[in-house]
Amino acid sequence: MADRVREKEKEEKQKGERWKAALVNLTEMGSNIDSLQQLLVKKAVFVDDDTFAKASLISEQSKTIKLVANLESNARVS
Secondary structure, rough: HHHHHHHHHHHHHHHHHHHHHHHHHHHOOOHHHHHHHHHHHHHOOOOOOOHHHHHHHHHHHHHHHHHHHHHHHHHHHH
């Protein structure tokens, strides 16, 4: 019976330590997000709709080309 109580106390202590670690991680993540947001605000570039649409299209085309290249190289390996 005493062993069960000790084990239960140990489990509760571990849970508490996990919660503390999780809160520390969340706090650090929040700080990192704030830093990232400040950096993005400083580096932000605003463009008109047409320029944005062209850049988005080029980005999608680039992703497609990379995907096709990966598929072709995987086909050669297989």
